Amino acid sequence: MTTAHTPPGTTTGSATEARLLLVEDDEVIRNTVRMALERYGFTVYTAADGLTGLEVFREQRPDLLLLDVMLPELDGIGLCRRVRELSLAPILMLSARGDSLDVIAGLEAGADDYVVKPCESAVIVARIRSLLRRASFAPVGPDTGGGPATAPGAEAAQDIEPELLCFGDLTIDPRGMEVRRAGEPLALTPTELRMLLEFAASPGVVLERRTLLSRVWDHAWQGDTRVVDLHVQRLRAKIGAERIETVRGFGYKLRR
Structure with a gap:
């Protein structure tokens, strides 16, 4: 060591x-x-x-x-x-x-x-x-381990209405950075949470992979976009596969 x-x-x-x-x-x-x-x-x-x-x-x-x-x-x-x-x-x-x-x-x-x-x-x-x-942007509690304090993250929710956002049994609290499915809290990584907030800000709107790379990862990707696809796959496993729709040749969208 x-x-x-x-x-x-x-x-x-x-x-x-x-x-x-x-x-x-x-x-x-x-x-x-x-x-x-x-x-x-x-x-x-x-x-x-x-x-x-x-x-x-x-x-x-x-x-x-x-x-x-x-x-x-x-x-x-x-x-x-x-x-x-x-x-x-x-x-x-x-x-x-x-x-x-x-x-x-x-x-x-x-x-x-x-x-x-x-x-x-x-x-x-x-x-x-x-x-x-x-x-x-993600809440840090006893289950999240490391990571910086969350005080600066409030501005991330300002582009989204502060009220609860509901998509079927999925409930998103943008201000509290909390996501629940059927009333049960979900443990999302910071990347998964930020991706979900991007989808929730524009429900029904197709977000291209490079748009997600720019907004979620803060950089323009010069190679393949597998990083987006794999994180969408992980997010689907937690919030329900039917919530995020693939639009072939373009990207993904959160169903209303």
């Missing part, structure tokens, strides 16, 4: 209080990424294998995790699943190949986003900040 490192100098950006866990078995990559993240003001915990990473996560409860796919002891996919059993903290997967089935497996296991190695540190930081912003 590697202890947390604190930034050596002046911080950059507004997420200086965020604590990250980087699990990467390649020592050169691990140290390079760690030092780059420290320069942006993050506190970084590191681990070289999946089991140690899980131990560090349980002890430190970081705000966000960066997981390499190929790890000894417990691979990144397995670690992602174990973390998802404990927390809704954002997870960013690191993959050596953008077209790898590992990427799909990671997203299906509960990851929120992925980057392809090697990658410029500025790109990784942009993805981290995007995930942290999404996490700030």
Whole structure:
């Protein structure tokens, strides 16, 4: 286990209080990424294998995790699943190949986003900040584990009427950031919640995949859009498959 490192100098950006866990078995990559993240003001915990990473996560409860796919002891996919059993903290997967089935497996296991190695540190930081912003919109309680406090998230609901939104047995409280199905609360990850709020803001309107990428992930995707499809699949499993309709060749819409 590697202890947390604190930034050596002046911080950059507004997420200086965020604590990250980087699990990467390649020592050169691990140290390079760690030092780059420290320069942006993050506190970084590191681990070289999946089991140690899980131990560090349980002890430190970081705000966000960066997981390499190929790890000894417990691979990144397995670690992602174990973390998802404990927390809704954002997870960013690191993959050596953008077209790898590992990427799909990671997203299906509960990851929120992925980057392809090697990658410029500025790109990784942009993805981290995007995930942290999404996490700030979600309520943090005893079941959500890590993640920043939710006070800044109120503005996310201003584009949606503050009253409860009802779609059949699905009830959405945009101000309280709470979703219930048949009266039972749903545990949505920050990404799933933000995606659902985008659908709920425009019920019956088709949202293209790249529109969702821009609004939910805060960036324009230059490659495939599997990340959207897999998150829609996960969201459907929680709110009901019939709630989100696929419009072939265009995107998705929330049924009124």
